[in-house]
Amino acid sequence: MKLALTPMGDVEDPSYTKDDEHDLWPLDEINPTKARFPCCLVWTPLPVVSWLAPFIGHVGLCMEDGVVVDFSGSNFVNTDDFAYGAVARYVQLDRQQVQLLNSRTSLSS
Numbered sequence: 459m460k461l462a463l464t465p466m467g468d469v470e471d472p473s474y475t476k477d478d479e480h481d482l483w484p485l486d487e488i489n490p491t492k493a494r495f496p497c498c499l500v501w502t503p504l505p506v507v508s509w510l511a512p513f514i515g516h517v518g519l520c521m522e523d524g525v526v527v528d529f530s531g532s533n534f535v536n537t538d539d540f541a542y543g544a545v546a547r548y549v550q551l552d553r554q555q556v557q558l559l560n561s562r563t564s565l566s567s
Contacts, residue, residue: 482553486524493538493545494524497553500545516542 485496498520507514518528518540530541 485522485553488548488550489524490545492524493526493540495520495526495545495548495550496522496524498524498548498550500526500540501547502540502542502545504542515546516540518545520548 486494488495488498500518500520501515502518503509503512503515516528516530518526518536520526525538526536526540526545527538528536528541530536
């Protein structure tokens with residue numbers, strides 16, 4: 459029995475139009491004193507390891523309300539408690555560049 463492979467097509471959905479975009483609500487300001495970083499990737503150095511290799515550290519993701527979420531062990535997720543101390547660096551992500559899948563998009567088409 460032979461399976462026929464069919465091309466999936468382009469990555470972009472041809473049925474997607476500008477009418478499918480939704481308005482994005484405004485984000486709160488970044489507030490390092492309260493540890494709020496909306497839609498950001500955050501980084502902090504790891505003790506001793508980052509002294510020897512400064513590019514190695516711990517990364518967390520932030521939700522739209524600014525709460526930091528990070529993985530700090532085997533199957534353990536910290537919420538609003540960054541595992542290795544305060545945030546040292548952050549990068550805010552541009553929500554306009556995110557492509558959302560809509561209900562007409564399917565992986566099998």
